[in-house]
Amino acid sequence: MKTMWDYTEKVIDHYKNPRNVGSIEDADAIGEAGSLSCGDMLKLYLKVDKNGIITDAKFQTFGCGSAVASSSILTEMVIGKHIDEARKITNKQIVDALGGLPPEKMHCSVMGHEALEAAISNYYNEEITIPSDDEIVCHCFDISKTFLETEIKNNNLKTLEDVINYTKAGGACGRCHGKIKEILDNINKPQPKAEKLTNTQMIIKINNIIEKYISPELRKDGGDIELIDVDGNKIKVKLSGRCGVCNRSQLTLTHFVEATLKEHVDDNIEIIQV
Amino acid sequence: MTDNKIIYLDNNATTKVDELVVEAMLPYFSQYYGNPSSMYELGGRNSKVVKEAREQIKEFFGAKSSKEIFFTASGSESANMAIRGVLSGDKSKNHIITTKVEHPCVLNVYKQLEKEGYSVTYAGVNASGEVNTDEIYNAVNEKTALVSCMYANNETGAIFPVKEIAEKVKEINPKTKVFVDAVQAAGKIELNVKDTMIDMMGISGHKFHAPKGIGALYVNSSTLITPLIIGGHQESGKRAGTENVPSIVGMAKAAQLSQEALLYESTEVKRLRDKLEKGLLSKIYNARLNSSAQKRVPNTTNIGFEYIEGELILLNMNDYGICASSGSACTSGSLDPSHVLKAMGVPFTALHGSIRFSLSRYTTEDEINYTLEKMPNIIEKLAKISPYQKELKELKERKGM
Numbered sequence: 080m081k082t083m084w085d086y087t088e089k090v091i092d093h094y095k096n097p098r099n100v101g102s103i104e105d106a107d108a109i110g111e112a113g114s115l116s117c118g119d120m121l122k123l124y125l126k127v128d129k130n131g132i133i134t135d136a137k138f139q140t141f142g143c144g145s146a147v148a149s150s151s152i153l154t155e156m157v158i159g160k161h162i163d164e165a166r167k168i169t170n171k172q173i174v175d176a177l178g179g180l181p182p183e184k185m186h187c188s189v190m191g192h193e194a195l196e197a198a199i200s201n202y203y204n205e206e207i208t209i210p211s212d213d214e215i216v217c218h219c220f221d222i223s224k225t226f227l228e229t230e231i232k233n234n235n236l237k238t239l240e241d242v243i244n245y246t247k248a249g250g251a252c253g254r255c256h257g258k259i260k261e262i263l264d265n266i267n268k269p270q271p272k273a274e275k276l277t278n279t280q281m282i283i284k285i286n287n288i289i290e291k292y293i294s295p296e297l298r299k300d301g302g303d304i305e306l307i308d309v310d311g312n313k314i315k316v317k318l319s320g321r322c323g324v325c326n327r328s329q330l331t332l333t334h335f336v337e338a339t340l341k342e343h344v345d346d347n348i349e350i351i352q353v
Numbered sequence: 354m355t356d357n358k359i360i361y362l363d364n365n366a367t368t369k370v371d372e373l374v375v376e377a378m379l380p381y382f383s384q385y386y387g388n389p390s391s392m393y394e395l396g397g398r399n400s401k402v403v404k405e406a407r408e409q410i411k412e413f414f415g416a417k418s419s420k421e422i423f424f425t426a427s428g429s430e431s432a433n434m435a436i437r438g439v440l441s442g443d444k445s446k447n448h449i450i451t452t453k454v455e456h457p458c459v460l461n462v463y464k465q466l467e468k469e470g471y472s473v474t475y476a477g478v479n480a481s482g483e484v485n486t487d488e489i490y491n492a493v494n495e496k497t498a499l500v501s502c503m504y505a506n507n508e509t510g511a512i513f514p515v516k517e518i519a520e521k522v523k524e525i526n527p528k529t530k531v532f533v534d535a536v537q538a539a540g541k542i543e544l545n546v547k548d549t550m551i552d553m554m555g556i557s558g559h560k561f562h563a564p565k566g567i568g569a570l571y572v573n574s575s576t577l578i579t580p581l582i583i584g585g586h587q588e589s590g591k592r593a594g595t596e597n598v599p600s601i602v603g604m605a606k607a608a609q610l611s612q613e614a615l616l617y618e619s620t621e622v623k624r625l626r627d628k629l630e631k632g633l634l635s636k637i638y639n640a641r642l643n644s645s646a647q648k649r650v651p652n653t654t655n656i657g658f659e660y661i662e663g664e665l666i667l668l669n670m671n672d673y674g675i676c677a678s679s680g681s682a683c684t685s686g687s688l689d690p691s692h693v694l695k696a697m698g699v700p701f702t703a704l705h706g707s708i709r710f711s712l713s714r715y716t717t718e719d720e721i722n723y724t725l726e727k728m729p730n731i732i733e734k735l736a737k738i739s740p741y742q743k744e745l746k747e748l749k750e751r752k753g754m
């Protein structure tokens with residue numbers, strides 16, 4: 080069957096014949112995600128035995144075909160699992176189990192994951208803490224900055240379109256697009272170089288680089304190198320074997336050893352031969 | 354899908370091309386393919402064909418002269434040509450009035466014009482989907498260049514009093530131009546533009562059994578528009594591009610057939626629509642009539658199924674071959690539900706589960722019976738999945754079902 084959305088056979092099967100529909104009267108955990116006003120809402124019920132195994136799961140969903148399919152397959156995925164194992168299920172695993180979802184429908188899998196998280200928190204009586212500096216970014220769908228940051232990191236989202244598809248944030252009036260881009264930029268900006276290393280960290284790092292990149296090359300020529308001491312930026316080394324007696328050893332030190340260490344460790348490194 | 358049956362109840366989206374229309378068009382592909390601007394007979398004869406078609410479309414609009422008719426490629430082009438064409442001719446005014454429920458092909462032009470410095474007043478609608486005309490009249494001032502109001506709404510079928518609006522607007526400011534998007538009215542009700550003060554009116558062929566890719570714009574003789582598409586001298590220099598002869602012929606034929614069927618629309622199509630509407634409302638406890646406008650085009654009804662989402666309903670209807678559309682966010686590509694139903698204040702409980710059924714003169718009694726037979730089961734099945742069991746139970750009890 081072809082419809083506007085290119086749904087997989089699995090998605091079609093699950094919205095046509097949804098598994099585990101309904102509620103559990105004496106559920107050990109209930110989780111909710113979404114809302115009626117936002118156009119999709121999911122209620123997940125879990126029955127957990129004394130060993131922490133999920134023995135039954137049921138769902139009720141207000142939403143489109145892929146929302147129902149995501150909920151339905153999620154119940155199948157959690158039944159029989161230990162609650163802590165179930166907690167490791169990601170929204171990507173829900174998508175994979177369905178054989179994929181159209182990009183615009185990714186938020187359905189996120190909603191499934193959210194409801195599962197909520198149910199497990201409910202099981203452990205965990206308080207869901209909202210950071211005091213949290214703010215609502217998308218007012219149309221009531222989506223917070225913390226939630227966006229988590230989903231951007233978890234799903235490796237790169238563009239505004241990704242964020243809309245996965246979280247719905249920015250999918251209606253569009254007024255928050257600037258803010259979403261800001262959050263994206265903050266998360267995806269190139270990581271600044273690591274903070275200054277302590278001497279011990281420096282020694283370990285330099286030794287690693289020597290072992291990995293420098294020694295093997297010198298050994299090819301029958302020589303080797305040994306780290307003697309680290310004093311700030313000054314790295315004291317001793318060349319051994321044939322390198323120790325080679326009259327071009329200074330060139331090797333500056334053009335190869337120092338350059339390699341500068342590239343991998345720190346730009347200010349200075350090599351001293353002892 | 355069961356036994357490949359197609360029950361097409363989405364005629365406000367597009368229509369089946371009438372077989373007589375196809376027949377009329379066919380000679381103009383490989384036999385009479387000449388360019389109407391050419392000198393020899395193969396071309397020149399088509400110039401006459403286009404002229405006759407223009408005459409037919411003039412009749413369809415109920416216009417005074419065929420010189421007021423311009424062929425375009427779509428309803429969207431007609432709207433853009435009218436709006437931009439009239440505004441760029443008069444730079445002294447910077448105010449526009451329209452409604453909140455226009456089709457996106459009109460609404461998005463105004464959103465763009467706002468960015469270009471125009472100020473736009475958007476008149477609201479009441480809960481039945483009828484436009485608040487006072488909001489239009491109160492906003493007209495000496496800077497108002499254009500008032501733009503659709504003839505009939507695509508989602509609810511509500512007919513707006515465009516004749517009265519044009520008269521009142523001209524009383525307040527005779528220099529204000531009036532554009533009417535009549536895409537959803539054409540072929541369903543009489544247009545009769547010559548008896549109105551309307552300056553411009555746009556239509557689209559594929560909404561009344563002509564092919565896609567052809568439309569027309571009426572511009573009265575006292576209104577000057579500057580062209581959007583510059584090039585050759587076609588369409589009196591108002592719209593360049595070699596005439597789409599087969600489609601023009603097709604639209605003219607479709608217009609003739611539609612006009613002949615107007616009585617059938619207002620009686621038989623309306624009877625079937627009413628039967629469908631009443632049947633759904635009485636058989637299904639969570640069904641809610643979204644538009645109870647006093648005046649509606651005869652083919653349209655919009656029904657909200659509370660606490661169920663529209664895409665899911667459509668997917669399940671598709672299994673029975675029943676085609677309709679939804680105001681739900683999930684079917685639109687945007688995540689926002691219908692701007693029309695939102696403007697009407699349709700409650701969230703019904704907004705996302707709203708289904709528009711739009712009939713045509715091809716719709717049969719059997720098809721309506723079949724739809725009425727299948728819909729209650731579909732909704733019953735989907736209601737079981739809904740998390741709002743308590744609310745649904747209350748609705749059921751309230752309706753005594």
